[in-house]
Amino acid sequence: MNTLVKPKLAMLDLVTVRENGTVGEALNIARATARHVENLGFTRYWLAEHHNMPGIASSATAVLVGHIAGATSRIRVGSGGIMLPNHAPLVVAEAFGTLAELYPGRIDLGLGRAPGTDQQTMRALRRDRIETEADFPREVAELQRLLGPRQPEQQEGRPGFM
Template sequence: MLDLVAVREGGTVAQALDIALRTAQHVEALGFRRYWLAEHHNMPGIASSATAVLVGHIAAHTQSIRVGSGGIMLPNHAPLVVAEAFGTLAELYPGRIDLGLGRAPGTDGPTMRALRRDRVETEEDFPRDVAEVQRLLGPAQPGQRITAMPGAGTQVPIWLLGSSLFSAQLAAQMGLPYAFASHFAPRMLLPALELYRRLFRPSATLKKPYVVVGVPVIAAPTDEEAQYLASSTYQRVLGILTGQRGRLQPPLKDFMAHIGAQERAGIADFLAAAVIGGPDTVRAGFAALWQATQADEFMLVSDVFDPALRLHSLEIAALAAQSLSPIP
């Protein structure tokens, strides 16, 4: 599961953080493999900006599920700081921490400048910074001048995240697992996966390609109820498309019928990889997506306004996934 830790309309940040923790504990009991948190900044509806802090909080209150970043936006941070933060987490929670790295700012222009100060990013910086994080988390070498402490020798698993061909090609060249952000940018999903698999070079980290696909999921007892609950997600997406980001809104009946054709098309394009419906619809949606992608894992994103209904949505999704033989 990927959690952006949505702040709900009428709710508080503290409540959003508590919902995230309860969700992590719930999906751990359901058998989910990972719980990742996404770095975003200066967004009133998202409370996951201090991603490493939240990873530690979730890991401290769960038992076995892997917890990580989906992702840390590496251009916002010095590689040494990232290595030390996740190295510390790996020492606290051995064998349970993932480090997903992305190259997007995760925010708007002014906030990006506030995060980076005067740093000017080039296309060459991200591959170099990923390699530096790898070195810092690997075994310390004789004569190494800069050592991450904690961090050296922890070999925290690094994942590359992306929504374009750039990250797919880099993940292939470096022999790293690849997570595609099809939960918000599905258009390049299949070309990116084809490129990644075709160019993949085995590494000490990974012998063959390994793919995670982001999937927006809203599941309910019936298709009609799922569409109603999904209207919270539709409102959020419309806000992103129109530059009016805000808190997660309660569901609205027939929301899509009350907006224009252009807005509906934009939402549909954004959510082209979404699986929304009752148990049978969700099962069929997962099966179709797996047939198209042959993904090793689905990373579910579920923005349901009511926390209890969100947990139930994830229960339905877990049962649907378990019924598919390709997905263990």
């Protein structure tokens, strides 16, 4: 007789602002929701990155990941995902490397290559740097290097988190 394996459940939250609600209320609801699904046995709570979109309060994804991780105790918390064209790999490595140190074994970093916003906002995020699909693999490799173990040839004071 086959026994059923209990599936692992995860949640992706856009942190939507309810009609006539505030961003603060949306953030409080996200925190309460994360606590609730953690108590239900969910294993992951991910936050989506969207910028300059009325009704969505998840633009500062790394900040929200820390907010949710600080309000929970076991559930893994992460990004679903950080849109790498919007951020320098070093900035992502520093933010998520710090979160991983604050909440060991509980932080996930999901990545995406879409801008997650309109062209004007994308230019404001990365200034004059315009990304192409060809940049994504190189930036993922740079992020892996920055978050990975220090190599013997790397200097002590090198940029990056680790």
